[in-house]
Amino acid sequence: MIGALPLAAIPPEDEALRPEIRAFLRETVADIPPERRARSWMGFDPEFSRGLAARGWLGLTFPREYGGAGRGPFARYVLVEELLAAGAPVSAHWIADRQSGPLIQRFGTEAQRRFYLPRICRAEAFFCIGMSEPNTGSDLASVATRAVRDGDGWRLNGAKIWTTNAQHSHYMIALVRTSGTAADRHGGLSQILVDLHAPGVRIGPIRDLAGDAHFSEVVFEDVLLPADALIGEEGSGWAQVNAELAFERSGPERVLSSAVLLDEWARWLRKASEAGNASEAAEALLGRLLAHLAVLRAMSVAVTGRLVAGESPVVEAALVKDLGTEFEQLIPVVVADILARPGPTPPGPLMRTLAYTAAMAPSFSLRGGTREILRGMIARGMGLR
Numbered sequence: 001m002i003g004a005l006p007l008a009a010i011p012p013e014d015e016a017l018r019p020e021i022r023a024f025l026r027e028t029v030a031d032i033p034p035e036r037r038a039r040s041w042m043g044f045d046p047e048f049s050r051g052l053a054a055r056g057w058l059g060l061t062f063p064r065e066y067g068g069a070g071r072g073p074f075a076r077y078v079l080v081e082e083l084l085a086a087g088a089p090v091s092a093h094w095i096a097d098r099q100s101g102p103l104i105q106r107f108g109t110e111a112q113r114r115f116y117l118p119r120i121c122r123a124e125a126f127f128c129i130g131m132s133e134p135n136t137g138s139d140l141a142s143v144a145t146r147a148v149r150d151g152d153g154w155r156l157n158g159a160k161i162w163t164t165n166a167q168h169s170h171y172m173i174a175l176v177r178t179s180g181t182a183a184d185r186h187g188g189l190s191q192i193l194v195d196l197h198a199p200g201v202r203i204g205p206i207r208d209l210a211g212d213a214h215f216s217e218v219v220f221e222d223v224l225l226p227a228d229a230l231i232g233e234e235g236s237g238w239a240q241v242n243a244e245l246a247f248e249r250s251g252p253e254r255v256l257s258s259a260v261l262l263d264e265w266a267r268w269l270r271k272a273s274e275a276g277n278a279s280e281a282a283e284a285l286l287g288r289l290l291a292h293l294a295v296l297r298a299m300s301v302a303v304t305g306r307l308v309a310g311e312s313p314v315v316e317a318a319l320v321k322d323l324g325t326e327f328e329q330l331i332p333v334v335v336a337d338i339l340a341r342p343g344p345t346p347p348g349p350l351m352r353t354l355a356y357t358a359a360m361a362p363s364f365s366l367r368g369g370t371r372e373i374l375r376g377m378i379a380r381g382m383g384l385r
């Protein structure tokens, strides 16, 4: 596979976005305590999302006729990189902007595009993803939630779990069975858009290891949906979901989940150095981590280059996510180890940022597909399976 991922560079017109974004973040995010900024793409703040929308930074890649900015994936890359590096609370609009909007753009009807995309760009429609179920996670083809024809529309029954932001969102795009049985695997699956305020939808938030309740279990009991709830072709849900997962696996979010911790630690090392307490061992470790980050970023940019070229780099995206999440999980381990050594007492905000990041780190390699599943895809890409 060597040579399969030619390096790419971000075009100057997209790099040119950076100073304006940084100025906005200095005003809106810099004063938020680091332990809150560490939540980043799990940090829910509709007001912040509306601020981005007012600057035209939501739906950056959507066509202008649907309220977007008509920019390419590299412009969005620059925006997302800056937002995550600063620890901006992007979670409210995150899934709609990254995943649901592009899915509707690609597979939706013209009426669906005209209805949903402008609302996403104005931060008025927040989405969540209903793939996992109480008995279905990695083996997504065995989903049992079922939508059956009911008059002109659909009747939905079943349950989804670990649904990020379901309790705050307006809509879910759910992978459901519209024909056959779980034994039919990929056949008979469709994607359906659920208004989460419809009668029969019950949402129960679930608390995670860090104490936050950012995901939920969602139960559907005889939920009646209109005919136009179907996204794309009936029975094409499997192919559509796989296209959607490619949007999800290779962006800066797979490299920068521990960025706020890394930054706070670097700030503390700088202060210690200025006070004459420099630690060569700690500085060498920071340098090693930054070298890893530079390589991972180059890979992530390269995958974006292939998306720009209209390719579908599924295996390469899996590589970035696998290596990226390993790096993100290493950072709290390294920082905890160094801070446990004898030396000056680290500041409270750094310790609280470490505590949060360490508690969340196990989830980095679960969300969006587990490490084992990604490695299976990589092995297949190498012709080993």
Ligand SMILES: Cc1cc2nc3c(=O)[nH]c(=O)nc-3n(C[C@H](O)[C@H](O)[C@H](O)COP(=O)(O)OP(=O)(O)OC[C@H]3O[C@@H](n4cnc5c(N)ncnc54)[C@H](O)[C@@H]3O)c2cc1C
Pocket (backbone or CB within 6 Å): 128, 129, 130, 131, 132, 133, 135, 136, 137, 138, 139, 161, 162, 163, 164, 165, 215, 363, 366, 367, 368, 369, 370, 371, 372, 373, 376
């Ligand atoms: C923070 C967070 C947010 C999430 N948000 C969402 C969301 O918004 N929407 C959504 O639909 N889901 C969401 N998920 C769920 C996530 O996608 C699943 O947890 C994940 O796909 C794994 O499924 P599972 O939990 O059922 O584990 P299982 O599939 O039961 O896996 C258990 C273990 O077995 C391993 N395993 C399973 N199958 C194989 C295999 N074939 N070969 C080797 N090993 C295997 C897995 O790697 C894992 O280690 C979220 C999860 C987290 C942690």
